[in-house]
Amino acid sequence: MDPLSIIASTIAIVGVVASSSKAIQSIKGLPSEFKEVNQNLPLVQDTLVLARDRLKDGDGVALDESSKNAIEPVLSGCETKARMLQEIFDKIEKGAKDSGGSGLDLYRTALLRLGKAHRVETLLRDIIKSLDLLATNQFFRASIKRGKLVDAEDELSGLQSSVPDSEFESAGNVQNIAEGATGQQTNIYGQGHNISSGSGKQFNAHIMNFSAE
Template identity: 45%
Template sequence: MDPLSITAATIAIIGSISSTYNAIQHLRGLPKAFLGVGQNLPLVKETLELARSQLQGPSDESVKKAIEPVIHDCQEKAIALNKIFDELEKAMKQEKDANDWSALVNFYRKTVVYMGKSHKVETLMQELLNNLKWLAIHQLFKVTGQGLTVKLENAINELSVVEPSLPDSDFDMKGTNITQTNSDNARGFVSTGRHQENTMGHKFHSAGNMSFGLKTDFQESTDV
């Protein structure tokens, strides 16, 4: 898509995130990182709308080409944020009486750990704001850029010192999940994780290593 279409699509995604944020912002114990993300959604929308307005007017094709990768990255960060907020919205529907963050934190942890450390909500928002700051100081914004840049810089600095929504220790590899497919000729398998599953549907749990050998229907006689 061209930069204008990407920008319009990203604005719609930010609207979706804002809608979900409104549903969770009153949860007791909601991490300050989420509050920081929510507070900056209007600034993100404002900046993207300014970009769309500028792109709708006559502009140099070289400018559009230069900003396209940045606009595209903004969209990717917004999509990732939206995915996380969508999961939280599903969790809220599942936990109908949820009024505390403790009811949703495991859903959030599972989603973000799977996606990776760089997908904590505050990190995604920081990267999104950094991209928008780059746009604000670019030729695209001209006169409007200076005041906007200050607001974006302040938002980035505030997010940089916010308490993380998840500790880094949650991303450590504390165990592995392994699926083993055994053929007729398999001699067995060894798992060094905490969860082993074979194709017969059996699950084995252990805090240490597990070794499984091939069990036969007969025992070789030692008689001479």
């Protein structure tokens, strides 16, 4: 996909994220980092629009092939992370409507499945970092000012983690599966503890344990 198409797609995705972000701000228990993300989304939108407009008119200067090859992966990374933000925000918004759960619980559930690199503040910081990198390219230098991007990146980097690392470290689980035998199956999360009873052989792995005839 060419840079202009990637930017257009990312602008559309960030627009959806911004709408969802506003909608979920009132959900009880939502981590404060979501407010910081919400406040910085307009900067992302404005920067993407500036980049799009620069590509469209160019002031008579065309984007050379080497610059095109350099910025395509940067822009693709922005698009990918914007989609990740959209997925998380959608899950929280839908979960709140369906179950009325707390924002933190809904967010934690989504994040433990996706991984800590998907923390909302991390995703937005990475997007802004990529846009700042884009601004250093000679083609965009006159259109995109780095000051606000650098400030936003520093601000997001200084935030506490919306979900601490310890939550991911204790999220592992052990699953015991018994087949063809009567007995007891017990799953205990976080410590790899197994309890089995009944006849049959027991096969143990680090994450999953199987009991079978």
